[in-house]
Amino acid sequence: MSAPAATVAALAKGLAAGEYSSVELTRAYLERIAAAQPALNAFVTITSEAALAAAAAADAARAKSQTGRLTGVPIAHKDIFCTEGIRTTCGSKMLANFVSPYDASVVAGLRGAGTVMLGKLNMDEFAMGSSNETSFFGAVHNPWDTTMVPGGSSGGSAASVAARIVPAATATDTGGSIRQPAALCGVTGIKPTYGRCSRYGMIAFASSLDQAGLITVSAEDAALLLGPMSGFDPRDSTSVERAVPDYTTTLGDSLEGLTIGLVKEFFDKGLDATNEQRIRDAIAVFEKLGARAREVSCPHLPLSVPTYYVVAPAECSSNLARFDGVRFGHRCESPKNLLDLYCRSRGEGFGAEVKRRIMTGTYVLSAGYYDAYYLKAQRVRQLISADFAQAFQSCDLLFGPTSPTPAFAIGAKFDDPITMYLNDIYTIGANLAGLPGMSIPCGFVDGLPVGLQILGPHFSEARMLNAAHRYQQETDWHLRVPAAFA
């Protein structure tokens, strides 16, 4: 076993062939995690004991031939997913000591498929951030250059997969939180269609935008893991009742005749020129594989950032009201009265970015402002959805950059929220329209990875994974490992 090169697919084969046990594999990854933790700070909680116990159980199951494809494969979960009996912090002081009494449906689904949880991954506080600097547990560092941000909010997921200290990780994407860190860390990220995976047990940021997904080394790994975490959940009314295909069976399909739309608005003046060149190079590879590229326009897409920064804070201001110091989470010392309990518990428990969004959201929902902000944003959202629907009339997939630039330095944008928010300019549209999206590694600029974004119509995950996999058969960007972690 050679951890740095290992994909989930390869590890699953190795386990099946008896080349190593799940306990051996799990121990090896736990050692890599421990060694990398000071440099990356990718984990909030490492669950060594539980992981080894689960691995032993997986080995025992294998001995009895009670196995699935993923039995014994170690993974880690973003700390936004509730895990029974294990601290679930959401990157916040508010939940620094919160032990969830139940498992998120995504966690239960992946455990049911036989995966072994290594621990809980660091993230921006309540998934609010694009750089993983807002975590109460400290910033996560980019393994390609530890002075750089890994992106966010799933920074811990992306950094740990990039450094090969976990084979794969769950993540969530509200405005780009899977795709942007995947791009900045040179790994594969998939945000499925809104409603594909249950949100039950995933701590809510903006309910109409939040979607669980994965960060993996390859599209093939994503195809292996996506099935068990997808499907209708009676506990989540917004999950969709629709059969889940085996995403691995269509990975090798030909791309002959595939129409790729290059969204004009994605190639704007904000896009770094060398970044753009990597995207154009990738498109050439797809054309070589038989795909045809054509330009399309989504004219309302430039409105996606302001639209998002009305809708998401509005929902967050309401979703985070339950953190009041009454039943769980941080409670201030000796409150004088009810108002004091609320004000100090929330004032102490939430960080600056979370407070900024709660206040923004409270404002846009206020009497007299609701129509001008929230209602108008919802209308723009429909226009953006209609633009995409129009584009998919003539295209099978849409391509573009995932982020305007490669990773930036830790601290560089931290005090400038508007610049920070613009990092999500290419990813937010998919969330507003509920579309599935991916980011796959397509090269480097000055030693830092660049991501190609792929968007598809609703429930076209199989098509996206197919396209990504065929590209990854032709290229090895996704197999590059940062030197410090090789």
Place this chain on the structure above:
Amino acid sequence: MEWETVIGLEIHAQLATRSKIFSGSATAYGAEPNTQANLVDLGYPGVLPVLNGEAVRMAVRFGLAIGARIAPCSVFARKNYFYPDLPKGYQISQYELPIVAEGALDVMLDDGTRKRIGITRAHLEEDAGKSLHEGSPGVSGIDLNRAGTPLIEIVSEPDLRSAKEAIAYMKKVHTLVRYLGICDGNMQEGSFRCDANVSVRHKGAEKFGTRAEIKNLNSFRFVEKAINYEVERQIEIIESGGIVVQETRLYDPEKGETRSMRSKEEANDYRYFPDPDLLPVVLGDSFIAGVKATLPELPDEKAERFVRDYGLSQYDAGVLTASRELGAFYEEVVRRVGSEPKLCANWVMGDLAALLNNDNLEINQSKVDAAALAGLVVRIVDSTISGKIAKDVFEAMWASGEGADAIIEQKGLRQITDTGAIAKAIEEVMAKNAGQLADYRSGKDKLFGFFVGQVMKATGGKANPAQLNELLKKKLAG
């Protein structure tokens, strides 16, 4: 200057579902605090609401019963405010698109006329928990058993013009929700309560006066008292040159007065917006038709039928249809007796109602069931006993649980219909009261009653009244 009162009611009726509106917890009343609250009710991180279809069905039943429009698409919205017994920091309710809109109910006023009261809307929402301020001083407890219990909020038009009309309307709604089986109507337990919007204006004025909203009235008596107090308070303010301010007021049943809770300026901005965790409730015609097919006979329909089929007065029909159980009891008595529906009605509304009231029992707890009461009425109809004796028999039935026939036999109450026996008793009475007899025969007709009384006394009240009258008249005439 003549004043006019304008009232609109917001009635909250707890829906009789077994589980909560958005979680699987039980809704039973009176459990140990916080034993009927699961993670969803507690608003734990990551949990999501799932709509209880039964609550939707019940709301549709109500909408159909008031002839309302059932929304083909209604939307749940979040009403945001902080309070310790509101676990999520928002209440899931309906705001812009309620499930039921534009219905009406007819109420009977004291003068016998009917008045139509408009119902603006009825929407589904979840109840909050309870804050308990008794016990340790300085500390409040929170019981979340009630959190998430389904409610339907029924909002009337400002069509009510007096406390009496408000009560008549509220009672009508109370009757209806119990008929429909969607609410147990228990006001002590808070299953049925209301807020009253009250204002006054000069008679004939077009514009409404400024209203006060009186919160959380949980008995008909309190509603009446609170409204009457509030009307007087507002008139007094205006007549002494003041201005009524828009505010929320609380009724204090101990002092019998309302007092200010918060002014319009202090009112919460609830920041309503559609709940992204729940899909719009889309109801097809076939679903609505399916619910309609299960509706029971409604109170007004039943009352009309009672008037038509049993020849009852509007008033009697109204009383007997006040609850589904009472109507069923009455019809069972009539069915068993097979005739005399008016006599049956008198017994149910008179003696039976009096004893139920006396023992504080509901009709379904009656110590004399419909079959037993019918057994008694049959004995009046077939002249075994008189109506007067029947009252004693009924009381004995109530006390002992025995049937009418058994009591009549035991106590020897069978009516005397033997002409010879009655004639003998009359003769004895005439012999004992020679003076009165002479007076009667000299023209004092009023003494007839005296003789009836005496003969009844002599026969222990058992003489058949009709026979007695006839014989007595003959004998007295000489």
